[in-house]
Amino acid sequence: MPDRTERVAEPDFRVEIDQNRFLPLGGREVHAVVSVTSTGPALVGADVRATELIIIDTSGSMYGEKINAAKQAARAAIEVLRDGVRFAVIAGHRQAEMIYPAGDTLATVDTSTRAEALDAVGRLRADGGTRMGAWLTRAAELFAAVDGGVKHAILLTDGQNNEVSGDFERTLRRIAGSFVCDCRGVGTDWKVEELRRIDAALLGGGPGIIADPADMAADFRAMTRASMGKAVADVALRLWTPRHAVVRYVKQVAPTVQDLGDRGVERAAQAKDYPTGSWGTENRDYHICVEVPPGDPGRQLRAGWVRMVIPGLHGTEDRVLASGNILAEWTADEHRATEINPRVAHYTGQVELARAIQDGLEARRSGDEDTATTRLGRAVALANETGNEETARLLGKVVEVLDPVTGTVRLRPTVEKIDEMTLDTNSTRTVRTRPRPSGPDDGAPGPG
CATH class of the missing domain: 1.20.120.1690 (Four Helix Bundle (Hemerythrin (Met), subunit A))
Incomplete structure (x- = not known):
C-alpha cells in the first residue's frame, strides 16, 4: 500500500531558451528550443485534486492469460492510488461498462473503497468487441463531472478498433485535451497508429507495447505512480508573436515527439495557448519555429514570448509560472548567421x-x-x-x-x-540534450 504521509507541493517552473538568434539578411525563420523544467518535492498530498480512470479492454480476444494479467495490473494501479483521489474502473468492449463503482459516479479512495475496487476487478470478463471511441467518450463524461484537478486515464487494449474510422476521429476531436491518457497495447494484434492517435489527442506519454502480459502489473504501477506525482493540471504554453509573424510549428520534442501546432487556441492578441497537460517534477523540451518579416542589418526583434501559464477560469486571472524570449537579429556576418544551434x-x-x-x-x-x-x-x-x-x-x-x-x-x-x-x-521517444545555463534574456518582461 502507498505511504499516507505524502505532502503537498506545487512545482516551480523555469523556462530556458536555446537558439542562434542571428539571421542572414533576408532571413525569416527563427528556430528555438524551449526547455521547461518543473522542480520541487516529488511527493504530493490530498490537497492536490486528482481523478484516475483505469480502462481495460475486455473484448473476446483478451481471454485467458491476458485478462488475468489485466486484473493483476488494475489491482496494482488501485493499490498505489493515494487516499482522496477520485477513481473508477471501466471494462471496454462493445460499450464502456462501469466495473467500479456502480452507476455513473466516481468513487473516492479510502480503505473501504480500495478494498471494494480490488474485489470488483475480479468481475472483469473477456467477451465482446473493441470500440475505443465508446470507452473514451464514457471517460470524458466522467471527467467532465469533476471540477478541475489532475485528470488521467490508463487505456489497455489487445486488438484493433471496430468503429468506423470517421466516427472514431470525430470522437477524438470532441474530447481532445479534456484529460490525459496513457495507452498500452498487449501482444501484437493491435495497431500502433490507433493508439498514437489517441495519445496525440489526449497528450499521453507515447503509446507503449507490453510484449509479455506478466510485465503488465509493473507497467500499470509505474504509470499510476507517475500520475500521482502530478501536482498542477492544465498548464499551457502561451506563445506571443509580433505582428505579421507566422508560427510555423510548435512541437514537443522531449521526452517524446508530439506536434502541438494545430492545438493552439487564441487567448489574447497575437498569442495562442498550446496545451501541455499536467506536470509534476520533470523536464520537457519544445521546438518552436516562427517566420518573421526580414529586417535591416543590426535590427533586433523579439520574435516570440513564451510563457507557461495556468489559464484563468470564470473570470479569474491567468497564473504565469515562467517565461522566456525568442530573439532575432539580422547580420551580414555569414559565419554568425549560418551557425546551427x-x-x-x-x-x-x-x-x-x-x-x-x-x-x-x-x-x-x-x-x-x-x-x-x-x-x-x-x-x-x-x-x-x-x-x-x-x-x-x-x-x-x-x-x-x-x-x-x-x-x-x-x-x-x-x-x-x-x-x-x-x-x-x-520511434517518438527522444534522447534529451542538456540545456545551456540561463541567459540574461530568458525571463525578461514581455509585451503587455
Missing part, C-alpha cells in the same frame, strides 16, 4: 528520426522494399548521429546495419512482429 540541430534530427522510422516500417509492410531500405537507413544514420542508442538497438532487429554513419542497411528477410511494433512505439 546544437540543440536545435539535435531535436530536428530526433523529429526526422521518428518520421523516418514510421515511413520505413509502413513501406516495409506495404512491400515497398526500396523505400523501406532508404528510410530505415536514414533512421539508422540519424540514431547514430543523435546518440539514440536504444533506437539504434531496435533498428538493428529490423535491418542489418552495414554502416551506421552513412545509414547503409539491408532489410532483414524475417522480422518478429513484436520487434517491429516495439520499434514503432519507441
Whole structure:
C-alpha cells in the first residue's frame, strides 16, 4: 500500500531558451528550443485534486492469460492510488461498462473503497468487441463531472478498433485535451497508429507495447505512480508573436515527439495557448519555429514570448509560472548567421528520426522494399548521429546495419512482429540534450 504521509507541493517552473538568434539578411525563420523544467518535492498530498480512470479492454480476444494479467495490473494501479483521489474502473468492449463503482459516479479512495475496487476487478470478463471511441467518450463524461484537478486515464487494449474510422476521429476531436491518457497495447494484434492517435489527442506519454502480459502489473504501477506525482493540471504554453509573424510549428520534442501546432487556441492578441497537460517534477523540451518579416542589418526583434501559464477560469486571472524570449537579429556576418544551434540541430534530427522510422516500417509492410531500405537507413544514420542508442538497438532487429554513419542497411528477410511494433512505439521517444545555463534574456518582461 502507498505511504499516507505524502505532502503537498506545487512545482516551480523555469523556462530556458536555446537558439542562434542571428539571421542572414533576408532571413525569416527563427528556430528555438524551449526547455521547461518543473522542480520541487516529488511527493504530493490530498490537497492536490486528482481523478484516475483505469480502462481495460475486455473484448473476446483478451481471454485467458491476458485478462488475468489485466486484473493483476488494475489491482496494482488501485493499490498505489493515494487516499482522496477520485477513481473508477471501466471494462471496454462493445460499450464502456462501469466495473467500479456502480452507476455513473466516481468513487473516492479510502480503505473501504480500495478494498471494494480490488474485489470488483475480479468481475472483469473477456467477451465482446473493441470500440475505443465508446470507452473514451464514457471517460470524458466522467471527467467532465469533476471540477478541475489532475485528470488521467490508463487505456489497455489487445486488438484493433471496430468503429468506423470517421466516427472514431470525430470522437477524438470532441474530447481532445479534456484529460490525459496513457495507452498500452498487449501482444501484437493491435495497431500502433490507433493508439498514437489517441495519445496525440489526449497528450499521453507515447503509446507503449507490453510484449509479455506478466510485465503488465509493473507497467500499470509505474504509470499510476507517475500520475500521482502530478501536482498542477492544465498548464499551457502561451506563445506571443509580433505582428505579421507566422508560427510555423510548435512541437514537443522531449521526452517524446508530439506536434502541438494545430492545438493552439487564441487567448489574447497575437498569442495562442498550446496545451501541455499536467506536470509534476520533470523536464520537457519544445521546438518552436516562427517566420518573421526580414529586417535591416543590426535590427533586433523579439520574435516570440513564451510563457507557461495556468489559464484563468470564470473570470479569474491567468497564473504565469515562467517565461522566456525568442530573439532575432539580422547580420551580414555569414559565419554568425549560418551557425546551427546544437540543440536545435539535435531535436530536428530526433523529429526526422521518428518520421523516418514510421515511413520505413509502413513501406516495409506495404512491400515497398526500396523505400523501406532508404528510410530505415536514414533512421539508422540519424540514431547514430543523435546518440539514440536504444533506437539504434531496435533498428538493428529490423535491418542489418552495414554502416551506421552513412545509414547503409539491408532489410532483414524475417522480422518478429513484436520487434517491429516495439520499434514503432519507441520511434517518438527522444534522447534529451542538456540545456545551456540561463541567459540574461530568458525571463525578461514581455509585451503587455
